[in-house]
Amino acid sequence: MTETSDFKLHPQLRSDSLRVGKLGLCELRLVNDARFPWCLLIPRVPDLVEMHHLPTAHRLTLFNEIEQVSEYLLGHTPSSKINVAALGNMVPQLHFHVIGRRPDDLSWPNSVWTAGPGQNYTKTAAETLIVGLREQLEIS
Amino acid sequence: MTETSDFKLHPQLRSDSLRVGKLGLCELRLVNDARFPWCLLIPRVPDLVEMHHLPTAHRLTLFNEIEQVSEYLLGHTPSSKINVAALGNMVPQLHFHVIGRRPDDLSWPNSVWTAGPGQNYTKTAAETLIVGLREQLEIS
Numbered sequence: 164m165t166e167t168s169d170f171k172l173h174p175q176l177r178s179d180s181l182r183v184g185k186l187g188l189c190e191l192r193l194v195n196d197a198r199f200p201w202c203l204l205i206p207r208v209p210d211l212v213e214m215h216h217l218p219t220a221h222r223l224t225l226f227n228e229i230e231q232v233s234e235y236l237l238g239h240t241p242s243s244k245i246n247v248a249a250l251g252n253m254v255p256q257l258h259f260h261v262i263g264r265r266p267d268d269l270s271w272p273n274s275v276w277t278a279g280p281g282q283n284y285t286k287t288a289a290e291t292l293i294v295g296l297r298e299q300l301e302i303s
Numbered sequence: 304m305t306e307t308s309d310f311k312l313h314p315q316l317r318s319d320s321l322r323v324g325k326l327g328l329c330e331l332r333l334v335n336d337a338r339f340p341w342c343l344l345i346p347r348v349p350d351l352v353e354m355h356h357l358p359t360a361h362r363l364t365l366f367n368e369i370e371q372v373s374e375y376l377l378g379h380t381p382s383s384k385i386n387v388a389a390l391g392n393m394v395p396q397l398h399f400h401v402i403g404r405r406p407d408d409l410s411w412p413n414s415v416w417t418a419g420p421g422q423n424y425t426k427t428a429a430e431t432l433i434v435g436l437r438e439q440l441e442i443s
Contacts, residue, residue, distance in 0.1 A: 213384075219363070222363055223359070226357075229355055234355070245353050246388070246389070247389045248390070249386070249388070252412035252413070264392060273416060274414060274417075276413060276416060277414075
């Protein structure tokens, strides 16, 4: 996708998560919460709030990027189920949660949003996940 | 979409929600919880679990059906924000939650999954919403 200079990552998303890199449409970030392997995909299109505001031309790309991240989480973290959500009640900028879940995780079978406060990664653990994502998704 | 005889709605989704009708790809249902205007879209494709398992040929249709339901909820219920999610930790059959939210609802700004037990609709209130959805989405 052609970069638009009008897109700016919301500061709350920036502070809650760690940079992985750029996919074709989305900024890919890792939520800084070691309890769940939890990615954010943020389409680099300015002023989007709702999922259905994403222009048709970008929709298959978004779906494909969700697929790539989902496959990574299923194949390279101890996850057996993916949760995908676009909520945005707290941070209006359109962002997709893609979360690896498993039956023995802290919140199963409930959503991650019932699990209480997050726990930051150690630097090493975060780097391992970020490097893995970059390699698998061919992000330079 | 051509109906496949192999698709069967999961009994838990059937008992938690009320039938609205069939869109091109998805079965549309209203969650029987008067606290939130909350629809379910269930693609009529057998054996789907994860969002990214939906065949590419159906992805734009799914997006379009999410859009139609979102626009209905924003235009015809007191909702100012849409939450979309495919979780499936409790019911494995792929289903999308499309939920109308507003800053004075019971759970705002948290997700609806932190709001405790649901409250069934009265028959009249459910019928009003179902009839409205059918008319607006041209479901016969």
